[in-house]
Amino acid sequence: MNVLTGGKLKLVQAALRLITESRSLTSLGLRELAREAGLNPNTFYRHFKNLDEFGLQVLGYIAEDMKSGVRELRRMAESSEQASHDTVAFVYRYFQSNPAATTVAVRELHGPSPLLRRALEAQLHASAREMAEDIIERQLVSAVPPETIHEISRMTIRYILFRAMDYNEKPEQREAIQQETERFINRQFRGAMLDNLSQTEVEALARKYV
Template identity: 90%
Template sequence: MNALTGGKLKLVQAALRLITETRSLTSLGLRELAREAGLNPNTFYRHFKNLDEFGLQVLEYIAEDMKSGVRELRRMAESSEQASHDTVTFVYHYFLANPAATTVAVRELHGPSPVLRNALESQLDASANEMAEDIIERQLVSAVPPETIHEISRMTIRYILFRAMDYLEKPDQRAIIQLETERFINRQFRGAMVDELSENGLQALLNRQR
């Protein structure tokens, strides 16, 4: 659950209401934001030093809103396939229910503010680390080395975000996009398991020939 309250919460929620397909977080004006939140414009500076600090709070709000649900699903999964299916379903449904959050995440990753770009990159890396740790802890792909699990997790998080706008903007293709995303994740882990088994098998063959 998010701990934001009062004016901070109102401003963050106002920003998410104002963001549309043609507007990004960094394009919002302070007066417009305050008016949407039902606050005096001067209230903004009682809570935030500048727009970058406000943007960081918006990104944190979005991340915290999603993380706990995703982790709970992964911790209940009995297989890597179930984990990927449940995670992709939850995340895409979250994006569908919160399109402004998706727009913020996709646009600010390549937006004009280096502060927000770096913060979003850090959030993606943190989500990838949590994903990898959950997979390792549950031994969902035990044949794959931890460093490879972390590598695949980083690719997975970015792939899901890459497909997020397609999922929102192409309702007739949502089932296909979800299936493709699950296949992408599963193929990465299966490929890593095959690589690991192949390397071990080759080494065993070389050892027998010595």
Template identity: 40%
Template sequence: MNKAPEPTGGRDKLIAAALQLAATTRTLASLGLREVARHAGLNPNTFYRHFSNFDDLGLAVIADLSGGLRKGLRERRRRPMNEALSLEGVTDPVELMRRAEGIIKESVGLVLEFVTEHQQAYIVGIRELHGTSPVLRAELRKVFDLLAMDMVEDILDVVPPQFVDRDAVPGIAAVVIREMAFYSLDYLEQPENRDAIRTQAQRFILMLLWGAMAIRVPEAIRLPKLAEGMAVMP
């Protein structure tokens, strides 16, 4: 992914200014119109040419951020898969886990790269999950739901049906998306621990997938294969 270009138009300058001001300890609702316009180097009246209020600005930030992340993940899905990572034709659960581990590492890396490139917007967005604006809280929940739906499609596309209970996949995806949101925040706020956080995120997803498979795989192979499969985790 390429780094976002410097803002040029009034809309982008206002968004960038609001994110810079809110990225430390504040929420968008705590900002003042004149404060944001001054930080952006614009006349305060410019704000209303682009946004009706700070919820409107926040919705624009969320749309830009979520759209970019979903696009990046879709592009990864559409790339021809490395043969070593393909799950097509795999019949052994341990081999499937080994290959799934590679897919998980790539996907986690993509998410962490994206949030690093959009650090201010991401931090503000996560803070708004518990902020004072019901509009932004509701929109962020929708984004989580959309990302989870995308992940459900990913899992059902690549994991052979004999290995996972398809009814369990939406729940797994919802948990992964929510936990990745906070792994990503830790990744940004603890640069000295980034390798460990990346590994923890990968292991968490792999363990969830293996748990779903352990329920589905016949009892005759579940326990010995489980012990063997756990050995592939970092």
């Protein structure tokens, strides 16, 4: 893990303070960043070659800050339902406490910098892979094939990212959004379990619970 310290950390944290609904990572000026961080403007180029490289560090900082907590929750979960509940609650609370992180992640996924778009795509893919690996290792949904778990994990990561904007901007809907997200995840895995059953087995299950 690349742990930021000193001037690098101050600049990254300054960027996250300056980003608002109307301002993106790529719109920040170097002098403004340095002033917010309490550093000399020349300090920026001692740490970063350009704004794209700086953007990569900001994205990496957000990802590492959040993923470490999520992984620990999934490893403690005793069921897929508990894993989805704890993960969704943690991620939404993180984005609520760090609204700039949500703004950066959503905007840069479709932003002007190809380098940052690719970097964010790679981070989303890495988060989904870690989620799938944790689920497989803990055998939380043993009836679902590994390739399907990876597919659902990729869908889940993107779903949570985009719902995070609504979660932050609509406080009166937060509980409903969290519950909706949990249902989305659980339904994906339950549906995947049915994929492995024959039509006769599916119909037998349906009769059992009618």
